[in-house]
Amino acid sequence: MMGKIYLYALIAACPLLIAACGGKAEPVRRFNVIDFDGYKLPGRIEEAKKMGFKDCKSGYGHFECARTDKTTLLGVKTLNASLSLEYKDYFLDDGTYKTELPQDQRVPEKLSYESISFLLPETQYEERCVAKKKLDVWDKPIECRKDDEGTEYLKYKLLTTGWLTRDSKLHRYYFKEDQLIQIHIDRDGKNVDIKQISRKERDSAIQSIKQKISDAQAKQAAQDDVLKKLKD
Numbered sequence: 001m002m003g004k005i006y007l008y009a010l011i012a013a014c015p016l017l018i019a020a021c022g023g024k025a026e027p028v029r030r031f032n033v034i035d036f037d038g039y040k041l042p043g044r045i046e047e048a049k050k051m052g053f054k055d056c057k058s059g060y061g062h063f064e065c066a067r068t069d070k071t072t073l074l075g076v077k078t079l080n081a082s083l084s085l086e087y088k089d090y091f092l093d094d095g096t097y098k099t100e101l102p103q104d105q106r107v108p109e110k111l112s113y114e115s116i117s118f119l120l121p122e123t124q125y126e127e128r129c130v131a132k133k134k135l136d137v138w139d140k141p142i143e144c145r146k147d148d149e150g151t152e153y154l155k156y157k158l159l160t161t162g163w164l165t166r167d168s169k170l171h172r173y174y175f176k177e178d179q180l181i182q183i184h185i186d187r188d189g190k191n192v193d194i195k196q197i198s199r200k201e202r203d204s205a206i207q208s209i210k211q212k213i214s215d216a217q218a219k220q221a222a223q224d225d226v227l228k229k230l231k232d
Helices: 002-016 045-050 127-133 151-159 199-231
Strands: 034-036 039-041 053-058 062-067 080-086 115-119 164-168 171-175 181-185 191-196
Touching: 034 191, 039 115, 039 191, 045 053, 045 080, 053 080, 151 181, 164 199, 171 199, 181 199
Parallel strands: none
Antiparallel strands: 034 039, 053 062, 062 080, 080 115, 115 191, 164 171, 171 181, 181 191
């Protein structure tokens, strides 16, 4: 009797134990290094050095490296750029949290970084230009900016070059159909990071954003239709 119970339990668990049941496990997917606006993602020590991230300090289990040259992101001036080299395999494309490598594998060649972070200043505006536009006090047209810098200018460039936006708890994420990149603007509006994402993650995000836009348009159309009928 116990033997039959054990057999039934093993059969039920078969989908979860593919290897034990003779099936084929899915192949491990790994990221290839891609170039986005001159930045390599993800990468190792060599990529970091070639991009100028040479001012490094050691931390607990990682190394913070800042870029020593002047930095821009998509033509927008930034205050600085940095990345974190860790004993983790950020080339592994499995959508999971990456754990640290075992102690016996922690050699410099295994260090990798997932993302690159930028600190942006506030976008400054010419007050006379803003006053001439006669807009609401909070509305400042981007053409009145003093310089090509700041988060607002970056948002403007993303909006006008086909990037789609998803907001979550005051964080803003950008995706584009021809890019395997996620751009994240932190809730403070100053910190921005970029990283490579899988095609599946990008397509899922874009589909969700487009569906949300479509739903909002349908809702607005229905409201406009009701208002029209009330006026007729």
